[in-house]
Amino acid sequence: MCICHLPCRPVKPNIIGEQISSKMGAHYHCIICSATITRRTDMLGHVRRHVNKGETKSRYIVVSTTKPSNEILKEADTDVQVCPNYSIPQKTDSYFNPKMKLNRQLIFCTLAALAEERKPLECLDAFGATGIMGLQWAKHLGNAVKVTINDMNENSVTLIQKNCHLNKLKVVVDSKEKEGGDCLGEEEQNLGNIKVTKMDANVLMHLRSFDFIHLDPFGTSVNYLDSAFRNIRNLGIVSVTSTDISSLYAKAQHVARRHYGCNIVRTEYYKELAARIVVAAVARAAARCNKGIEVLFAVALEHFVLVVVRVLRGPTSADETAKKIQYLIHCQWCEERIFQKDGNMVEENPYRQLPCNCHGTMPGKTAIELGPLWSSSLFNTGFLKRMLFESLHHGVDDIQTLIKTLIFESECTLQSQFSTQTPSNVKKQEENDVFIKTTDTTMEHLQGKRKSHEVITNLAKKQKSDVSTEHPPFYYNIHRHSIKGMNMPKLKKFLCYLSQAGFRVSRTHFDPMGVRTDAPLLQFKSILLQYSTPTYTGGQSEGYVQSSPENSVADRVE
Structure with a gap:
């Protein structure tokens, strides 16, 4: 029984003509909304609605006539x-x-x-x-x-x-x-x-x-x-x-x-x-x-x-x-994904853009179009480093770990490859944004439209040249692509293995077990299988033969 309801008690029905049935032997009375509930099952649902709305105290039971005092909280x-x-x-x-x-x-x-x-x-x-x-x-x-x-x-x-x-x-x-x-x-x-x-x-x-x-x-x-x-x-x-x-x-x-x-x-x-x-x-x-x-x-x-x-x-x-702003092609079999190429012409077979071959090996339609989505970078490394400096300056300790993770993610590098800098060097770190590089002349850019147009043009040219340095879009969850019967390597070791293979790799704040990398899903699974160890259980250990790296990844997954 909920704390906001009185215990049930039998009530003799008041027979007024034939309006009330004599079968009613008991009822429940809600002391919040003064509603009368006949059946116990209806009472339980009625209680849940009060609890979901936060109404767990009766407005009829008043100990003191004074208005409750407001609470004072302290943050930062x-x-x-x-x-x-x-x-x-x-x-x-x-x-x-x-x-x-x-x-x-x-x-x-x-x-x-x-x-x-x-x-x-x-x-x-x-x-x-x-x-x-x-x-x-x-x-x-x-x-x-x-x-x-x-x-x-x-x-x-x-x-x-x-x-x-x-x-x-x-x-x-x-x-x-x-x-x-x-x-x-x-x-x-x-x-x-x-x-x-x-x-x-x-x-x-x-x-x-x-x-x-x-x-x-x-x-x-x-x-x-x-x-x-x-x-x-x-x-x-x-x-x-x-x-x-x-x-x-x-x-x-x-x-x-x-x-x-x-x-x-x-x-x-x-x-x-x-x-x-x-x-x-x-x-x-x-x-x-x-x-x-x-x-x-x-x-x-x-x-x-x-x-x-x-x-x-x-x-x-x-x-x-x-x-x-572009659309995304997502494969529903292997969860490979790629942004659609620019252009207004209708493509005969959009599945060709996907790196996987699921459409050729699986029956029916295997991909779906998602979007429209933002297809460019989600982070500005220089601005994040300035935020890290401000968090150190103002003593905001709770978000420093998150900002560091965002910096690694924006550069798509491992934490071991990140060079530690003093706060003064962090503040002077050059950003990708040309406006922040010239902070002393920011007000000059605001004064004239011609100067602003020149700066924006230079920014557009620089963004075109820095497209290759942007972090790869999206990430892979290492558990979603695990192989049955195999023990995966630790996440830190797996990140090093991907980096040694020549791919950009980093962790992501979106998913604790996520890996942001520019490696295709086929290479991702191949490296994951290469450094996974078999799970020996019972009599299966004697007849196990490890697959060679030259075999097909699809065969090894099966």
């Missing part, structure tokens, strides 16, 4: 006041998710790296809720940023103002300054002001221009992308957090088709597939506003997908960005 030296049901989105206006701490730290390091290029920055947290993210920006970056926290809900706006006062920050509401305390110390006077607005996010982004915009709605963010790219400044950054993982991870394929216009299936590389879906949606929204993008990094974890892009203004950049 920032105090934030939350509602009693702060972790349940359906029960509170100001939702606060402690599991998104990693997401907030990544965005903070991104903004800190951007603040080194030019300052002050106009920053927007479009969906503030408790305001924790904007408070961290203003408290740790000070006057380098001008933070605007927005939320449509009036209760959330009130809570954001309280949290600003709690952290002794100045609040600007409707051009009126409200100080958080009676007197501010010398250290607290260096903190930046926070502007709190109560407005629809689309309206606010249409009215004002920003250098940095973060979108984190509850679910998909496709409804706010057009407004975000309408007034974003040149060389600015847009970060998008998507929490609709059921559609992005191919659990609700019809929803992904509705929101993103993308056809997907569940694959071994479904997390990177989700990241490329979001980047493709962001790229299309930017191209509609005559802007291009450069992906700084894309992260897909268990409960969110984070995409951070830099905005490049101009139709030339928009055209270059649109060309990187």
Whole structure:
């Protein structure tokens, strides 16, 4: 019996004419919604619905008439006041998710790296809720940023103002300054002001221009992308957090088709597939506003997908960005994949593009077309190294391991081949992005259209020459391609074996057992089999004969 229900008790039926049957001998009474449930099976389903909604306490049992006090949490030296049901989105206006701490730290390091290029920055947290993210920006970056926290809900706006006062920050509401305390110390006077607005996010982004915009709605963010790219400044950054993982991870394929216009299936590389879906949606929204993008990094974890892009203004950049949105051919037998070749001509046999020969050996249609997806790089090595420096500078220890993994993944190299550098050298590390190389003259590029066009043209030429240096798309899961009856080598050793064979290889944050490499699946399986050892069980050990490397990989797999 659930804690929110009273024990069952038999009740004599009130016979009024023939409306109530005399067979009713007992019922269950819900003390949450005062509903009367006749059968026990119906009561169990009724309880589950209350539990799923977070309604596990009765609203009729009131011990005290005073309103419950709000709880105060602390994250990254920032105090934030939350509602009693702060972790349940359906029960509170100001939702606060402690599991998104990693997401907030990544965005903070991104903004800190951007603040080194030019300052002050106009920053927007479009969906503030408790305001924790904007408070961290203003408290740790000070006057380098001008933070605007927005939320449509009036209760959330009130809570954001309280949290600003709690952290002794100045609040600007409707051009009126409200100080958080009676007197501010010398250290607290260096903190930046926070502007709190109560407005629809689309309206606010249409009215004002920003250098940095973060979108984190509850679910998909496709409804706010057009407004975000309408007034974003040149060389600015847009970060998008998507929490609709059921559609992005191919659990609700019809929803992904509705929101993103993308056809997907569940694959071994479904997390990177989700990241490329979001980047493709962001790229299309930017191209509609005559802007291009450069992906700084894309992260897909268990409960969110984070995409951070830099905005490049101009139709030339928009055209270059649109060309990187392509369809993917995926083999459903061996899970080999390849992006379709450029061109508008209809190909007679698209299966020829796949490296595998499943279509010739298997009956029926073996491949499926997925997309449209982002086909270019998902990481900028230089910007990630600057983020690593900022994480060291500000003492953000939780994400340093993740950023290092992203750096190895962007270069597609092993950790043993990565040369350690001091923070000062990391900060001066040359990036692939020409804008970041010339950070001292960034404002000069913003002053004249001719200079910006020249820089964008140079960037496009450099990107064409650096196509071969991009990390390979997608990855292979070592367990998905394991061989029956064979013991696989350890993952670290297998990575070394692939590197010794002449292939680029690295681990990936998308999958702990994933291997990102430019080796075709046929070579991948061949090397995996070559260094696997047979499993001797019972009498099978005497009659086992190891296959030679010259034999067919398909025969060895069988």
